[in-house]
Amino acid sequence: xxxxxxxxxxxxxxxxxxxxxxxxxxxxxxxxxxxxxxxxxxxxxxxxxxxxxxxxxxxxxxxxxxxxxxxxxxxxxxxxxxxxxxxxxxxxxxxxxxxxxxxxxxxxxxxxxxxxxxxxxxxxxxxxxxxxxxxxxxxxxxxxxxxxxxxxxxxxxxxxxxxxxxxxxxxxxxxxxxxxxxxxxxxxxxxxxxxxxxxxxxxxxxxxxxxxxxxxxxxxxxxxxxxxxxxxxxxxxxxxxxxxxxxxxxxxxxxxxxxxxxxxxxxxxxxxxxxxxxxxxxxxxxxxxxx
Amino acid sequence: xxxxxxxxxxxxxxxxxxxxxxxxxxxxxxxxxxxxxxxxxxxxxxxxxxxxxxxxxxxxxxxxxxxxxxxxxxxxxxxxxxxxxxxxxxxxxxxxxxxxxxxxxxxxxxxxxxxxxxxxxxxxxxxxxxxxxxxxxxxxxxxxxxxxxxxxxxxxxxxxxxxxxxxxxxxxxxxxxxxxxxxxxxxxxxxxxxxxxxxxxxxxxxxxxxxxxxxxxxxxxxxxxxxxxxxxxxxxxxxxxxxxxxxxxxxxxxxxxxxxxxxxxxxxxxxxxxxxxxxxxxxxxxxxxxxxxxxxxxxxxxxxxxxxxxxxxxxxxxxxxxxxxxxxxxxxxxxxxxxxxxxxxxxxxxxxxxxxxxxxxxxxxxxxxxxxxxxxxxxxxx
Numbered sequence: 001x002x003x004x005x006x007x008x009x010x011x012x013x014x015x016x017x018x019x020x021x022x023x024x025x026x027x028x029x030x031x032x033x034x035x036x037x038x039x040x041x042x043x044x045x046x047x048x049x050x051x052x053x054x055x056x057x058x059x060x061x062x063x064x065x066x067x068x069x070x071x072x073x074x075x076x077x078x079x080x081x082x083x084x085x086x087x088x089x090x091x092x093x094x095x096x097x098x099x100x101x102x103x104x105x106x107x108x109x110x111x112x113x114x115x116x117x118x119x120x121x122x123x124x125x126x127x128x129x130x131x132x133x134x135x136x137x138x139x140x141x142x143x144x145x146x147x148x149x150x151x152x153x154x155x156x157x158x159x160x161x162x163x164x165x166x167x168x169x170x171x172x173x174x175x176x177x178x179x180x181x182x183x184x185x186x187x188x189x190x191x192x193x194x195x196x197x198x199x200x201x202x203x204x205x206x207x208x209x210x211x212x213x214x215x216x217x218x219x220x221x222x223x224x225x226x227x228x229x230x231x232x233x234x235x236x237x238x239x240x241x242x243x244x245x246x247x248x249x250x251x252x253x254x255x256x257x258x259x260x261x262x263x264x265x266x267x268x269x270x271x272x273x274x275x276x277x278x279x280x281x282x283x284x285x286x287x288x289x290x291x
Numbered sequence: 292x293x294x295x296x297x298x299x300x301x302x303x304x305x306x307x308x309x310x311x312x313x314x315x316x317x318x319x320x321x322x323x324x325x326x327x328x329x330x331x332x333x334x335x336x337x338x339x340x341x342x343x344x345x346x347x348x349x350x351x352x353x354x355x356x357x358x359x360x361x362x363x364x365x366x367x368x369x370x371x372x373x374x375x376x377x378x379x380x381x382x383x384x385x386x387x388x389x390x391x392x393x394x395x396x397x398x399x400x401x402x403x404x405x406x407x408x409x410x411x412x413x414x415x416x417x418x419x420x421x422x423x424x425x426x427x428x429x430x431x432x433x434x435x436x437x438x439x440x441x442x443x444x445x446x447x448x449x450x451x452x453x454x455x456x457x458x459x460x461x462x463x464x465x466x467x468x469x470x471x472x473x474x475x476x477x478x479x480x481x482x483x484x485x486x487x488x489x490x491x492x493x494x495x496x497x498x499x500x501x502x503x504x505x506x507x508x509x510x511x512x513x514x515x516x517x518x519x520x521x522x523x524x525x526x527x528x529x530x531x532x533x534x535x536x537x538x539x540x541x542x543x544x545x546x547x548x549x550x551x552x553x554x555x556x557x558x559x560x561x562x563x564x565x566x567x568x569x570x571x572x573x574x575x576x577x578x579x580x581x582x583x584x585x586x587x588x589x590x591x592x593x594x595x596x597x598x599x600x601x602x603x604x605x606x607x608x609x610x611x612x613x614x615x616x617x618x619x620x621x622x623x624x625x626x627x628x629x630x631x632x633x634x635x636x637x638x639x640x641x642x643x644x645x646x647x648x649x650x651x652x653x654x655x656x657x658x659x660x661x662x663x664x665x666x667x668x669x670x671x672x673x
Contacts, residue, residue, distance in 0.1 A: 188385040190372045191350050191457075192447065193402030198373075202398075206389050 039266075046259035056260035066244070066261065070268075073241040076155070076230070077223040080162040084170045084219050085212060087163065092174035096181075107175075114168035122232045125161050126152065129233070157233040162226055166219050173218060177211020178204075213280040221269055241265050301329035301487030302363050302454035304349065309358035311344055318344040319355070320511040326504075331481055331488045333498035336508035337534070342491045345508070346457050349489060351375050362455065373402070378448030378486070379457040383464070384440045386432035392419070392443050393428040399451035418446040421480060438469045445477070449484055456481075458490045462497065474501055495535045499523065507531050527569070529579045529658045539587075539628045541580040542660065545572055553657065555580060558624045560603050568657035579658040586654035587630035589619065592645035602649045603628070607642050621646050 189199035249258035304326040334342035351372035422442035526532035543557035609620035617637030
């Protein structure tokens with residue numbers, strides 16, 4: 001009896017471990033075949049292009065073009081992330097405090113642009129922001145301006161486009177995080193003397209911050225790779241790294257250089273994510289064990 | 292203006308014909324209640340009986356469709372929750388997870404008062420001492436056990452010295468032993484702060500041991516209000532009798548009344564009943580006969596003792612030992628009656644034996660049999 005009891009659990013344990021591994025297998029195969037393998041090939045190509053050297057990487061790090069484009073990319077992504085969060089937060093909060101059909105409708109309005117293709121959405125900004133576009137025409141007809149404002153092909157246009165594309169995702173991520181906040185905590189704050197604003201500021205907002213940080217990372221990483229939006233709405237000065245990589249690969253056919261730049265972008269993104277996670281890990285935000 | 296806590300007294304709460312419905316269903320239906328200042332009042336009832344809705348109406352989280360709530364004779368209809376000066380302990384404690392114990396306890400002070408830092412710190416320390424958690428003030432809620440979180444919630448609810456404390460099943464999540472310990476603790480704290488307490492629970496023993504006054508709720512209405520012992524001894528309905536304490540409810544029919552003697556027929560026995568019912572009844576009415584298990588006396592059926600008077604004959608089906616008492620299950624017809632007898636009386640009984648059940652004069656009560664009560668799961672004895 002004792003012997004059975006002692007031997008049975010490890011076997012059950014081994015079987016128990018094998019099942020999750022099996023369930024992971026299809027996804028694992030997919031990732032290896034279509035992500036890790038191409039990645040290794042890309043890395044190999046970036047080194048092998050000109051007879052096994054780091055020359056391509058040297059170019060990425062030393063050429064003023066790459067430095068400029070990389071900085072523009074980081075700046076645009078940062079500003080777009082902050083703007084998206086600031087605009088998404090009130091909307092996500094509105095979703096939280098509504099319910100039933102109204103929430104469903106609001107969510108639908110959030111999702112509709114999400115279902116529309118990125119290129120279509122970007123082109124629609126061309127129509128709105130152009131010299132003869134809706135905004136300039138309106139302002140001119142109202143007599144507020146006489147010459148069209150140079151809205152298009154500017155940093156402004158790129159940011160407007162990026163933020164608009166990022167918003168649905170940001171709202172949904174924030175909404176999901178806010179849903180996990182126990183609403184009775186707000187009731188507890190109110191009954192103990194907090195006005196609605198104080199309850200929000202002292203309880204809801206701090207508890208929503210982990211969600212904000214999570215959404216920030218997601219949106220930032222996503223915006224690092226923007227290609228269509230800066231290409232259509234920006235001027236050459238707003239060129240982002242994805243565009244440069246594209247030009248290297250498809251116009252200059254310098255696949256080695258494109259691979260190196262792509263790899264550097266990947267490493268930088270991973271580094272930023274890792275550092276960020278270290279400082280904004282959920283554990284600390286929730287009042288940390290012994291941090 | 293500041294009502295000092297040195298003379299802390301409880302608020303008087305009056306509910307006037309409160310009505311609150313969700314859709315077509317009334318959650319609180321015409322509830323009127325006077326809570327005396329400083330009293331410990333329990334709202335007791337099964338889930339869905341309207342007790343938590345009543346509490347949320349008092350807190351101000353819900354607005355009544357009709358009726359009014361008076362706190363210290365002032366209507367609070369237009370007063371939002373944060374201005375009602377109420378403390379509240381929630382079922383899930385609802386401590387702020389991003390604040391330390393001390394910050395949680397200090398929260399009402401920061402919101403409600405303009406206390407100087409030192410004074411606030413002193414108050415927090417006092418409160419933590421009251422709930423015996425002074426050593427944990429720097430911890431976060433998730434680092435505490437359920438019982439400790441419960442105490443922090445108490446301290447937070449009381450720190451700003453509210454005159455009314457609401458508690459929503461505060462012990463529901465604790466294990467039995469801790470629960471009994473906390474019951475004593477809550478009573479001690481209630482005595483020392485003097486605030487009026489409105490306590491919601493579905494646990495009848497909790498309500499009986501802790502309260503000055505118990506309000507039994509059933510289907511959105513108040514079934515009965517009274518001190519614990521009165522509810523136990525003179526329940527107004529079969530529902531209350533069944534919900535509070537152990538009970539035998541035997542379906543019976545009134546056969547006739549001669550003076551003070553009510554003859555009822557239950558199963559095959561005709562019983563003479565000396566206590567007139569507290570409701571209007573006449574011959575032919577269906578009633579419930581309530582006999583508490585501890586009022587039953589049992590003896591084995593002897594050949595010479597014929598069944599007569601206030602007694603029922605049955606077969607002993609179960610006998611379980613509970614330390615101080617034996618609990619018996621005696622089959623009478625299709626029904627099983629419960630009896631609770633002293634340890635020394637139970638030893639000689641054997642399962643399967645024929646048993647004569649009797650009870651003290653006046654221990655049996657007649658209760659109205661309504662369709663409402665029949666729905667609580669009792670079936671008639673054939």
